[in-house]
Amino acid sequence: MKKKWERAFYFGRKIVVYGATGGLGEALCREIYGNVTKLVLAGRNIEKLRTLKQSLEENPVDDRTQNTELELWVVDTSMDKFAHRVRQGQFDGFIVATGITSYREFCVEDQRAVSPDIVPEVRYKTWQDYEELLQVNLADVVRLALELLPHFRQRQGFFHIAGSYSCIFPVPYQALYSASKAALLTFVQAVNREQEAEFGVDKVRGLLSISLIGGMATNMYYGSDLHKQFATFEGLFIAAPQKIAISLLRGIARRQQIITVKAAGFLTYHFVRRLPAKWISYGLLRAYQPKH
Numbered sequence: 356m357k358k359k360w361e362r363a364f365y366f367g368r369k370i371v372v373y374g375a376t377g378g379l380g381e382a383l384c385r386e387i388y389g390n391v392t393k394l395v396l397a398g399r400n401i402e403k404l405r406t407l408k409q410s411l412e413e414n415p416v417d418d419r420t421q422n423t424e425l426e427l428w429v430v431d432t433s434m435d436k437f438a439h440r441v442r443q444g445q446f447d448g449f450i451v452a453t454g455i456t457s458y459r460e461f462c463v464e465d466q467r468a469v470s471p472d473i474v475p476e477v478r479y480k481t482w483q484d485y486e487e488l489l490q491v492n493l494a495d496v497v498r499l500a501l502e503l504l505p506h507f508r509q510r511q512g513f514f515h516i517a518g519s520y521s522c523i524f525p526v527p528y529q530a531l532y533s534a535s536k537a538a539l540l541t542f543v544q545a546v547n548r549e550q551e552a553e554f555g556v557d558k559v560r561g562l563l564s565i566s567l568i569g570g571m572a573t574n575m576y577y578g579s580d581l582h583k584q585f586a587t588f589e590g591l592f593i594a595a596p597q598k599i600a601i602s603l604l605r606g607i608a609r610r611q612q613i614i615t616v617k618a619a620g621f622l623t624y625h626f627v628r629r630l631p632a633k634w635i636s637y638g639l640l641r642a643y644q645p646k647h
Contacts, residue, residue, distance in 0.1 A: 362390050364608035368512070369393040369446045373430065373437075373499075374453025376403040379517055379568070379603075382596035383452055384411065386604060388423050395446070397428040397437075398453065404429070434495050438502035447512040448607075449503060451496050454517070455488045456532060485531055492535035497542060500563065504546070508554065508562055515607055516543065518565040540565060540613075547612055561610025566603045568616050569594070 368391050374380035376398035387394055388411050396404045404427045411425065430437055441449060500514055507514050521529055522536035543565045550559040599616050606614030 361605055361608045365390045365448075365604075367392050368448055369395075369444065370448040370450065371395040371397055371428075371441055371446055372450050372452060373397045374451065374517075375407060376400045378452070379596050379599060380450075380452035381407055382600035383450060383603065386597065386600045388425075391423055393424045393426070393444075393446075395426045395428050395444075397430050399430055401427065401429050434498040435502070438499055441503055442506045445510070447507070447510050448515070449499070449507070449513070450515045450517070450603075450607075451499070452517045454492045488531055489535055492532070493538050496539060500542075500546070504550070504563060508550070508559060513561055513607055513610075514563050515603070516563075516565045517603065518567050520567050520569050522567065540567075543612070561607065561612070564607060564610075564612050564614060566606060566614035566616060568599055568603075 365387060370387060370391050370393070372380050372383050372387070372395065375384050375396035380398070384394060384396055384407060396407055398404055408425050408427060428437075428440070496516055500516070503514055506512075516539055518539055519532075519536040521533040522540040524533070526533045543563055547559070547563055550562060594616065602616045603614055
């Protein structure tokens with residue numbers, strides 16, 4: 356964050372970043388560090404959290420405005436305990452940057468090489484795989500939001516969810532992932548309407564927000580089949596986590612409810628989604644269909 360007013364928004368605040376073990380969560384911590392009073396690195400992998408904490412302490416950023424106290428929180432399966440800890444610590448902001456991404460959720464074994472008349476066999480993953488995705492991407496996030504919104508409303512803080520453009524379009528080969536993100540977008544919009552009706556627009560402006568994020572250049576992305584799918588278009592659709600983190604934090608500081616990332620994200624949300632559904636479905640199928 357280069358602008359003084361953006362840094363001023365976070366000055367003196369105590370922030371929790373849930374999902375600080377890598378990717379966007381790590382980038383957010385690096386960007387916030389030095390601009391808040393206290394920063395909690397929260398996640399499930401203690402070793403990765405320790406590595407990030409050490410890196411932040413050994414490589415302070417140049418534009419620090421204050422000393423930042425760092426804490427590590429290992430999150431178990433109890434969201435109630437997690438939320439209680441946030442309330443007890445009198446925190447002012449919470450960013451959810453965790454989630455399970457997926458591709459080819461319903462794995463297809465292509466048998467057309469044997470005979471063009473044979474319908475490809477669909478091999479489903481176990482229900483435990485799907486349940487974990489929905490639990491982490493949707494249920495846990497909703498539980499935390501409902502537990503913490505009254506707290507952050509009183510403190511004029513914020514609760515932000517890192518979402519995905521998959522919530523706008525039915526993305527082939529990412530059915531459950533897209534469904535979980537679409538549910539989060541609907542949840543944010545509906546709860547904000549309720550909060551505005553109950554407490555007034557000015558009182559809850561920026562209280563609950565979501566960012567719509569496209570492709571991100573992480574180790575997970577480069578280690579997946581999606582890297583091969585989008586290699587030609589990486590410059591347009593794939594962004595570094597640090598750039599996404601800056602856009603996200605600026606949107607929070609501006610009290611935006613829905614935050615778009617990069618010019619491609621703005622155009623996608625405001626214009627591309629208005630194209631005929633048939634065109635969009637065809638384009639997405641061509642983009643995501645596995646190349647054998």
